[in-house]
Amino acid sequence: MIKLSKSVEYALFAIKYLNYIPSDKLVSTKELSESMNIPYDLLAKIMQKLVKTEIVSSVQGTKGGYFLSKSPKQINLNEIIKAVDSEIRLTDCMFENATEDDCKRLNDCSLRSPLSNIQNKIIQLFTSTTLEEII
Amino acid sequence: MIKLSKSVEYALFAIKYLNYIPSDKLVSTKELSESMNIPYDLLAKIMQKLVKTEIVSSVQGTKGGYFLSKSPKQINLNEIIKAVDSEIRLTDCMFENATEDDCKRLNDCSLRSPLSNIQNKIIQLFTSTTLEEII
DNA sequence: TTTATATACGACCGATTTAGTCCGATATAA
DNA sequence: TTATATCGGACTAAATCGGTCGTATATAAA
Ligand code: SF4
Ligand code: SF4
Numbered sequence: 382m383i384k385l386s387k388s389v390e391y392a393l394f395a396i397k398y399l400n401y402i403p404s405d406k407l408v409s410t411k412e413l414s415e416s417m418n419i420p421y422d423l424l425a426k427i428m429q430k431l432v433k434t435e436i437v438s439s440v441q442g443t444k445g446g447y448f449l450s451k452s453p454k455q456i457n458l459n460e461i462i463k464a465v466d467s468e469i470r471l472t473d474c475m476f477e478n479a480t481e482d483d484c485k486r487l488n489d490c491s492l493r494s495p496l497s498n499i500q501n502k503i504i505q506l507f508t509s510t511t512l513e514e515i516i
Numbered sequence: 517m518i519k520l521s522k523s524v525e526y527a528l529f530a531i532k533y534l535n536y537i538p539s540d541k542l543v544s545t546k547e548l549s550e551s552m553n554i555p556y557d558l559l560a561k562i563m564q565k566l567v568k569t570e571i572v573s574s575v576q577g578t579k580g581g582y583f584l585s586k587s588p589k590q591i592n593l594n595e596i597i598k599a600v601d602s603e604i605r606l607t608d609c610m611f612e613n614a615t616e617d618d619c620k621r622l623n624d625c626s627l628r629s630p631l632s633n634i635q636n637k638i639i640q641l642f643t644s645t646t647l648e649e650i651i
Numbered sequence: 652t653t654t655a656t657a658t659a660c661g662a663c664c665g666a667t668t669t670a671g672t673c674c675g676a677t678a679t680a681a
Numbered sequence: 682t683t684a685t686a687t688c689g690g691a692c693t694a695a696a697t698c699g700g701t702c703g704t705a706t707a708t709a710a711a
Contacts, residue, residue, distance in 0.1 A: 409656085410657080411656090429658075432658085441658045442656075443656045445658060
């Protein structure tokens, strides 16, 4: 299936909101979820993933919240997908060190290499798309 | 999720096999499934979809089977995906006439248009990839 | 030092989608 | 008439996604 997850969309909305806020102000998950109509608990986990990948930064405790650690121009769509879902894999074998556990056809599969090229082009497309162009 | 379905892979394998066979010879689902190790019933349904979209042709009855109706050069990857799964839709709203039933954010969503552009690029990539390059 | 409010993190559950199975109908060569 | 093939839809099982819950930790402020 070739589709963005809801979580990626929510991440984009959240980053868009953070981008509108003066960068010295913190925004809580509560404010984000209420103003953009995103389920609180789900968004909370998404924000944590964005922190872990250093796309946004967080401050804990009362009056805490999140702020963008990069400008949208410096963030690309592939980063978001990797942070929120996982690395793009067009097939089960698109690992560096895939084994026959990942796909039993691995050793004599003529599709693997050409499909890998296509995957690279997709990743290239996402990587070259900055959030500035999206949000 | 950005991933090809197993069904698309199976379709590619099947078309590859058909391409190796003299075009006047028919190949049954049984032969295809046994020689490429693809579940018979699943492959049977995939073959029917490929027939319906006129990528392969079929002859029914004893001694019947399938043959390629186009050369791999004339078949593109987007056709296969459309035939076997469905049209690519990067989000729930990527319809010509989407309504708020498809996504309640539809009417004031700033993401829709830029994501549509990205989707077009993906479709363009798949459409410009012929099976000759893959199988 | 207590309280209120915030992030962090993992387990869980329900809904949807994908992958695979089964069964009956129809076509046709032998 | 029989054997073998496609056709087509209903069904089940497994995987993934979207969303929820509970608990721990951090910290500003009363
Ligand atoms: S090895 Fe071939 S069949 Fe297996 S996942 Fe990779 S491309 Fe698909
Ligand atoms: S309208 Fe916006 S939020 Fe809704 S599916 Fe389309 S892009 Fe996503």
